Amino acid sequence: MHGLGNDFVVIDTRARPLALTTALALRIADRREGVGCDQLVTIEPPRPEDPGSVAFMGIRNADGCVVEACGNATRCVAHLLMEEAGTDTVTIGTLAGVVVANRAGADEVRVDMGPARIGWDQIPLAEARDTLHLDVGIAPFTDAVAVSMGNPHVVAFVCDAEAQGLAVFGPSVERHALFPARVNVEIVTVREDGRLRMRVWERGSGITRACGTGACAAAVAAMRRELVPRGPVTVLLDGGPLTIDWRVADDHVLMTGPVATAFTGVLDGGLLP
Numbered sequence: 001m002h003g004l005g006n007d008f009v010v011i012d013t014r015a016r017p018l019a020l021t022t023a024l025a026l027r028i029a030d031r032r033e034g035v036g037c038d039q040l041v042t043i044e045p046p047r048p049e050d051p052g053s054v055a056f057m058g059i060r061n062a063d064g065c066v067v068e069a070c071g072n073a074t075r076c077v078a079h080l081l082m083e084e085a086g087t088d089t090v091t092i093g094t095l096a097g098v099v100v101a102n103r104a105g106a107d108e109v110r111v112d113m114g115p116a117r118i119g120w121d122q123i124p125l126a127e128a129r130d131t132l133h134l135d136v137g138i139a140p141f142t143d144a145v146a147v148s149m150g151n152p153h154v155v156a157f158v159c160d161a162e163a164q165g166l167a168v169f170g171p172s173v174e175r176h177a178l179f180p181a182r183v184n185v186e187i188v189t190v191r192e193d194g195r196l197r198m199r200v201w202e203r204g205s206g207i208t209r210a211c212g213t214g215a216c217a218a219a220v221a222a223m224r225r226e227l228v229p230r231g232p233v234t235v236l237l238d239g240g241p242l243t244i245d246w247r248v249a250d251d252h253v254l255m256t257g258p259v260a261t262a263f264t265g266v267l268d269g270g271l272l273p
């Protein structure tokens with residue numbers, strides 16, 4: 001499946017448990033030898049600690065590491081589970097917390113991604129720093145904004161996001177000592193029409209065509225800096241637009257966007273044990 005070209009292999013392990021090792025995840029995610037994807041996602045039985053959830057969503061980046069959140073994959077898994085149950089809403093457990101999703105159109109899903117976390121220790125940063133004006137020491141991240149959506153993000157505002165060498169500075173920012181859990185890296189231009197143009201270097205996956213949690217982080221960062229008014233904003237990714245609303249009532253971030261299924265079937269070819 002994919003959300004705006006951010007693509008996933010989604011494996012339903014509810015009926016058939018899967019011992020997913022890092023080595024196996026790496027093989028499946030490998031675009032040369034495996035199926036190939038930005039993230040590998042498992043649908044698992046619900047955990048007792050996730051109240052109201054019908055399933056747990058496990059997420060691994062293409063480098064095999066387990067991560068807490070993935071906005072685009074959450075829309076995809078929510079869509080699958082709502083189709084399966086014939087409902088318009090679904091509650092899913094993730095390592096970042098329990099999220100609630102709703103249908104927002106034929107192939108559109110809205111997810112309440114929960115609160116944005118902005119404390120330095122919530123990102124996390126290696127030391128106490130101002131997350132609204134963060135100097136990472138690598139241009140253009142000399143006055144950046146750090147936000148956690150359950151996973152860590154750092155956002156730099158630039159005049160022209162297209163002109164930036166994301167593949168050059170992305171890896172250095174991702175692994176900078178200031179970010180002990182590494183970080184997802186976003187460059188954002190605030191357009192004259194009020195929309196945000198964002199490009200992303202994802203932790204553990206590199207440049208992707210879209211990042212849902214990254215779009216949430218970019219919108220929160222722009223609103224914290226008062227570059228756009230608090231309320232719904234369109235974030236333009238390489239793969240298309242997402243609508244992000246940082247709700248005033250409870251500080252939750254709502255993400256609305258499309259879901260697409262590329263292929264459904266049996267993953268074999270010797271990949272699974």
Ligand SMILES: N[C@@H](CCC[C@H](N)C(=O)O)C(=O)O
Nearest residue numbers: 070071072151203211212213
């Ligand atoms: N593509 C995702 C984010 C996936 C996880 C991220 N690379 C991380 O390491 O935190 C999204 O749509 O949010």
